Amino acid sequence: MGRPAKIRGEAPDMMSGAYRAVWRWHFYAGVLVMPFLMLLTLTGALYLFKDEIDQAVYRAMIQVxxxxxxxxxxxxxxxxxxxxxxxxxxxxxxxxxxxxxxxxxxxxxxxxxxxxxxxHTARVTGVTAYGGVTETIKALHSLSLFGGPVGKALNILVEIVAGWAVILCATGLYLWWPRRREGAVLRLKETDAGRRPFWRDLHAVTGFYVGGVIIFLAVTGMPWSAVWGDQFMGVMRGTGLGxxxxxxxxxxxxxxxxxxxxxxxxxxxxxxxxxxxxxxxxxxxxxxxxxxxxxxxxxxxxxxxxxxxxxxxxxxxxxxxxxxxxxxxxxxxxxxxxxxxxxxxxxGVMAKGFEWGIAVHQGMQYGWINRILMLAGCIAVWVLAISGLVMWWKRRPPSLSRRRLGAPPSPPGPRARTAVLCIVIPLSILYPLTGLSLVAALLLDRAVRTFAGSKTVAS
Known part of the structure; x- marks a missing residue:
């Protein structure tokens, strides 16, 4: 027999307004950024093996x-x-x-x-597009494959996605934190992949053990961005710490x-x-x-x-x-x-931290251990995305045609909103583009709730 619902996940504190508000924003953040994070981590994982890919593809041109x-x-x-x-x-x-x-x-x-x-002979052994396969992977990773305004806009999107990745991890930690119930999930308790608790535990365990790596990848990837990266470089040079x-x-x-x-x-x-x-x-x-x-x-x-x-x-x-x-x-x-x-x-001090972060981000600073750890972060994003999608599918509403996405319901009251804002506002200050996207998301969420409320009253 399954455990009583109250013990499994409906303790008053767990299902409080604050919890449901954070859960709602965790859900929407995942829906918005996970597809992009999956692309970034897939290309990032491939780029970790840049040298091996070059050797495999261009061996005949490289070897003399x-x-x-x-x-x-x-x-x-x-x-x-x-x-x-x-x-x-x-x-x-x-x-x-x-x-x-x-x-x-x-x-x-x-x-x-x-x-x-x-x-030794000045003989040309081959010609390729600049950088070859790995340069294409790199361009996909930064969404800069297209030049001009489109490339600039996509690069800005990468910055927004990186900021929301940090928000995802922060809200996920809030949801994972133990309350007046069983201790936090540290291992898989359910082994039946056909049941939603298995996917919930897999999602929680993966996020807990690898979330720090994901945050590190998001933060150290920011210097490549068009807005935040340029501002950071300007401060670093202006203060003499670069x-x-x-x-x-x-x-x-x-x-x-x-x-x-x-x-x-x-x-x-x-x-x-x-x-x-x-x-x-x-x-x-x-x-x-x-x-x-x-x-x-x-x-x-x-x-x-x-x-x-x-x-x-x-x-x-x-x-x-x-x-x-x-x-x-x-x-x-x-x-x-x-x-x-x-x-x-x-x-300077800032420049040293900056260059060290990039070397670790690319899996080079500490050899194979570094590379494996960054690869684990990339794989974890896919595990989190797939497990999140399965959980949603298992609890989806009966009809998706009525603009019901299966998001956790929006709780009333200022306390619930405060819980979310305390998590996301500090990150939005640090990453302004993420903050602007948050404002847009808040307005959209309010419009959706207003529309849903009007439909309820009409019915």
């Missing part, structure tokens, strides 16, 4: 015979420019001698290509145009370039810049960004997995002189 001989690096650029039909913009120099260099080529029509070149000041011997930082933005330097130094005025020296040369990088002891792999403007320094950024290994050289392409040598120790 190892050799002690090296062709003139400037020949790499010439070969890539011809094959990609554009201008060589940056070069990824791999860690191993049996791998091709990857050169981004900017074409006159605004598109980009990745050209693989054998560093990128280090330009060296005294160099000119101040300049903001690069899109085609000159250096690659691989991290978010703290994105778009930051240093002038390197020419004074009748020889033409800039990749060979000279690589020689400087070797003399400075910069470990491979690293990315060399080639500015289109002749009066800008070339940027050589070490490709790292751990945030504290970050290092960027700014080199005069004509003379090989080092304009700046920036390392982790020179970053």
């Amino acid at each position: 015979p190892a050799s002690a001989q090296t062709a003139d690096p400037d020949q790499w650029l010439t070969a890539a420019a011809v094959a990609g039909q554009g201008r060589a913009a940056n070069v990824l120099v791999p860690a191993r001698s049996d791998q091709a260099v990857r050169i981004r080529v900017d074409r006159p029509d605004g598109s980009r290509r990745t050209v693989f070149v054998d560093p 990128r280090p000041p330009a060296p005294a011997a160099a000119s101040p930082w300049s903001h690069a145009k899109p085609h000159d933005a250096p690659a691989g330097v991290g978010w703290t130094l994105e778009n930051a370039v240093l002038p390197a005025p020419t004074h009748g020296h020889a033409a800039p040369s990749l060979r000279r810049v690589l020689l400087t990088a070797r003399e400075q002891g910069l470990p491979r792999p690293f990315t060399v960004s080639i500015p289109q403007s002749a009066d800008l320094a070339w940027t050589v950024a070490r490709q790292t997995r751990q945030a504290e290994d970050a290092r960027s050289l700014y080199v005069d392409g004509a003379t090989g002189a080092v304009k700046a040598d920036l390392r982790w120790e020179q970053f």
Whole structure:
């Protein structure tokens, strides 16, 4: 026999107005953002295995015979420019001698290509769309696959979804918290997948054990957003807690145009370039810049960004997995002189936290444990979404044609509304776009309740 209803889930405190109000908002938040969260976590989980995917898809282009001989690096650029039909913009120099260099080529029509070149012979081994498969996954992850206003709007949507993901976890914790009933659910008590209690317990257990990872992914994903991320970067730079000041011997930082933005330097130094005025020296040369990088002891792999403007320094950024290994050289392409040598120790406190969060978010900072933990967060979102959908299906109203979605009923009284507002208002202040979407949701909820009330009176 089943337990009495009062013990199972209808204790007065559990079904109070405050509880039902939070439950209602938890339901609506899930309906609104879960489809987007499922897409973000699916693409995010795939991107955790970026290197493995690249190796599997482009192995024939990447692998080259190892050799002690090296062709003139400037020949790499010439070969890539011809094959990609554009201008060589940056070069990824791999860690191993049996791998091709990857050169981004900017074409006159605004598109980009990745050209693989054998560093020993300057022979082109393949050409793909810029970044290949994993760049497409990344664009889907940020909803920036489409450019222009559509891409901007979708990027803003990602920010709203991330904020609501935090609200989902906060309201879920409130619902999970033990009250005047049995203790909180810490394990599956029901083993029959045909019954709703099984899915309820699975939903609760998953949220409890992995909710912290989901919140971390949502918060550390915010810096990529178009509004909150830009504001955060502005505060970080304005307070002096971000990128280090330009060296005294160099000119101040300049903001690069899109085609000159250096690659691989991290978010703290994105778009930051240093002038390197020419004074009748020889033409800039990749060979000279690589020689400087070797003399400075910069470990491979690293990315060399080639500015289109002749009066800008070339940027050589070490490709790292751990945030504290970050290092960027700014080199005069004509003379090989080092304009700046920036390392982790020179970053401000906010910049260090920012870069560390990104490295953990991408599953790189702590090796396989880090990757598995982030993958668990991605899988958990799908488990929560599926279990939530099954629970709704099992308690859905008899007729969905009467605009009844099966949401928990809206409780009367200010106390119920206060419980919700105490959870969501602090998060809305921290994330303004989420706050604006909350206002819209409140107005919609009120309109729905007013409409339902009028229908009840009419009947």
